[in-house]
Amino acid sequence: MLKEDGFSYCFDPQKCQSCGGKCCTGENGYIWIDEDEMSKLSRYLDLDIANFKSIFTYQVGVRFSLKEKEYNGGFACVFFNEKDLNCGIYEYRPKQCKTFPFWNYFKKNYNELEKECIGVKQL
Ligand code: SF4
Structure with missing residues (x-):
């Protein structure tokens, strides 16, 4: 079980294997990604940064979010x-x-988290 200072719950990452990816799906929302993260991920995907940004992200003000797909x-x-x-x-x-x-x-x-994540438990 993982714990973090200041949080009244713990988290069991083993549960991710049977969850089906609820934290990556559902309602739409921003998935913020910074320049350093985009640079590393674009290298991993063998894309130049401009291509990576145009294919996988959209800009919101000065920040970037990963795109979403219907699911x-x-x-x-x-x-x-x-x-x-x-x-x-x-x-x-x-x-x-x-x-x-x-x-x-x-x-x-x-309460919202509990609906989204089967791995959390209140301490
Ligand atoms: S990058 Fe996307 S698929 Fe991967 S953990 Fe984040 S939201 Fe989920």
Whole structure:
């Protein structure tokens, strides 16, 4: 079980194997990715950064978000692997994904998190 200071819940990453990728699918939303992350991921995908940005991201003000695709009546991250039901670029996923479910937003919205993640448990 993983714990983080300041959070009233813990998280069991083993549950990700049977979840089906709920944190990567569902309602649409931003999946923020920074320049350093885009640079590493574009190298991994063997694309130049301009191509990477135009194929996989869109700009919101000065920031970039990964695009989404239609999935199961809702949306999924463009890198969600629909066959394996997990992240297709796991080693290169952005910080936002790496830090899930320990987001400040969920400190006050645990009920929402509980619906989205079968791996969390209140302490
Ligand atoms: S980058 Fe990977 S972990 Fe992050 S939302 Fe997309 S599929 Fe999920």
